[in-house]
Amino acid sequence: MLVGYAIGGGPERVLADRDRNLSFGEIKVLSQAVDRRTTQEPMAHILGTREFWSLNFKVTSDTLVPRPDSETLIEAVLERFTDSQAPLRILDLGTGSGCLLLALLSEFPFANGFGIDVSDGALSVARENATTLGFATRVKFATGDWRVPGWSEKLDGPYDLVISNPPYISDGAMGQLEDDVVKFEPHNALSGGADGLDAYRLIFSELPGLLKAGGVCAFEIGFDQGESVATFFEDAGFDLIGINTDLGGRDRAVLASNVKPQANK
Numbered sequence: 001m002l003v004g005y006a007i008g009g010g011p012e013r014v015l016a017d018r019d020r021n022l023s024f025g026e027i028k029v030l031s032q033a034v035d036r037r038t039t040q041e042p043m044a045h046i047l048g049t050r051e052f053w054s055l056n057f058k059v060t061s062d063t064l065v066p067r068p069d070s071e072t073l074i075e076a077v078l079e080r081f082t083d084s085q086a087p088l089r090i091l092d093l094g095t096g097s098g099c100l101l102l103a104l105l106s107e108f109p110f111a112n113g114f115g116i117d118v119s120d121g122a123l124s125v126a127r128e129n130a131t132t133l134g135f136a137t138r139v140k141f142a143t144g145d146w147r148v149p150g151w152s153e154k155l156d157g158p159y160d161l162v163i164s165n166p167p168y169i170s171d172g173a174m175g176q177l178e179d180d181v182v183k184f185e186p187h188n189a190l191s192g193g194a195d196g197l198d199a200y201r202l203i204f205s206e207l208p209g210l211l212k213a214g215g216v217c218a219f220e221i222g223f224d225q226g227e228s229v230a231t232f233f234e235d236a237g238f239d240l241i242g243i244n245t246d247l248g249g250r251d252r253a254v255l256a257s258n259v260k261p262q263a264n265k
C-alpha cells in the first residue's frame, strides 16, 4: 500500500507497474512513509484516506479513522427502513469525518443530513468529504457540544433518524488501546469517561426533543454497553428495536424508536 502511495494510483498500480524501478523521488516518498508507519502512525493518516461503505473518505489527525465495525450501524439502519419509508431528515451527533452520515445519504437519495461535532478540524474534513463525494447540497455541518446544556436547541429538529457513534471507551480500556490509536487518533473521539457512557448520558438528556414521532435512533456502542444503552433508551421513553452485532459477533449498534411498534394484525 505504501509503494502504491509513493508511485500514485494505489496497490493496483503496483501490480500493473511491477517490472519498473522506482524513481529517486518515489523512493524518497516511500521512505518517509515507512518512517511514519514505524512510529505506529495509522496507515489511513499516511495515505490520507480510508474506505468506508465503499466510499473513500479523507481522514486527518482531527478525525477518527472510520472503522469497518461502524458499518454495522449502516446495515442496521438499512434493515429498519424500507424504500417507501426512507428517512428524509438525518442528524449525526459527533460526525467526525462524516462517514456515517454520508454513507447513509448515499443509500437514501432523497434524504438531507445535518452533522455536528465539537471539533472544527473534523468538521472541515467532513465538509470536504461531502463535496468530494457529491453530497454538498444535501448536507450541512455545524459546531456543537453536547456538554453545553441546551446544545440541541439550534439543531433544527425534529428528525426522522438520529445517529451517533459517540466516544465510548472507558478510562480503564483507554490504557489498553494500541499505540497507533492512542498516539495518533483524537482523544476526544475515543474517551467516554470512567465507564465509557458519559457522552450517551449527555446525549440522552436532550435526545427526545430531536426525534419525530415514529423516528428512529441508531447508536454505535462498545461490545459490553448494549444493556446500558438499551436502558438509557427505555428510561427516555423509547421502544427498543434491537441490538445488532458486528462481524465478530459483538454487540455494536442499538436501535430504538420513540413510538411503540404497531401490533401485527
Ligand SMILES: C[S@@+](CC[C@H](N)C(=O)[O-])C[C@H]1O[C@@H](n2cnc3c(N)ncnc32)[C@H](O)[C@@H]1O
Residues within 6 Å of the ligand: 063, 064, 065, 066, 067, 070, 093, 094, 095, 096, 097, 098, 099, 100, 116, 117, 118, 119, 122, 144, 145, 146, 147, 165, 166, 167, 168, 188, 189, 190
Ligand atoms: C467515535 S468518533 C465518531 C466519528 C464518526 N462519526 C465515525 O463514526 O467515524 C466521536 C466523535 O464525537 C466528537 N465529539 C466528542 N465530544 C463531543 C462533544 N462534547 N460534542 C460533540 N461532538 C463530540 C468527536 O470529535 C468525534 O468526531
